[in-house]
Amino acid sequence: MFVSVDEVNSEQAKWIDARFSLQDSGEGRRQYGESHISGAVYWDLEEDLSDMSKKAGRHPMPEKEALTELFRRSGLNRDDLIIVYDQGGSPFAPRAWWFLHYAGFQNAVIAIEGFEELRTKGIPVDDVEAKPVRTDVQPDWNEELYASREFVERTVASRTDSRLVDARAAERYRGEVEPLDPVAGRIPGALNFDWEQLKQDGRFRADDTLRNQLAAIVDPTEEVTVYCGSGVTAAPLYAMLRQVDYPNVRLYVGSYSDWISKEDAPVEKG
Structure with a gap:
């Protein structure tokens, strides 16, 4: 990584x-x-x-x-x-x-x-x-690394064991602001870890403090599916989770912008 x-x-x-x-x-x-x-x-x-x-x-x-x-x-x-x-x-x-x-x-x-x-x-x-x-x-x-929209739909419906983690800033996760996508909010059930927290002084870090911050959001033994707005800023979160020994991680490449492309897609706010 x-x-x-x-x-x-x-x-x-x-x-x-x-x-x-x-x-x-x-x-x-x-x-x-x-x-x-x-x-x-x-x-x-x-x-x-x-x-x-x-x-x-x-x-x-x-x-x-x-x-x-x-x-x-x-x-x-x-x-x-x-x-x-x-x-x-x-x-x-x-x-x-x-x-x-x-x-x-x-x-x-x-x-x-x-x-x-x-x-x-x-x-x-x-x-x-x-x-x-x-x-x-x-x-x-390796399809176990990839989360399709259908996989995320099953996850939202509690038909997978994966935990969704949103890599966007907290205010976007809460749906308070949305500068890029037409619908504010998050995929239902998602947790939040802003990818910017992966960095210190402009460099990615993998220290014990970061390990503890990530573990406070989602346990390393759980399967995790990460997403962001368009699948770009979720990639460093995916890589860092693998770096700190999360063995089961998927990336939803389409991410939130793909999720809301269907008019009836549910979203959460707050």
């Missing part, structure tokens, strides 16, 4: 640059063009890690065929050490990592350091667009 590059053999790694801005969708690609880790390929949140033609939320899940093509043209094999980075303390590298995790890339990790810190550590950078050798990798999809 989250590692410092000091803890891995970064010289043998394949790198993925996942920098992005929700305010300016072209910023990450421009940053990549200016400078990136040498050899890194760029994965765009909206072009590669979402299927924006779908109506299943604001950042819908791509089809498996599209993800497989992404892995192959990125030159990846399932046993590669793969390091994903973004600007640091952001949800974009965890989003990219989750798809690798879902597809069976067991040696994929998220760099704790953002790009600028990686550069100051002496990791080589350049502005040359990577052209990796294409592979014929076959993903090994």
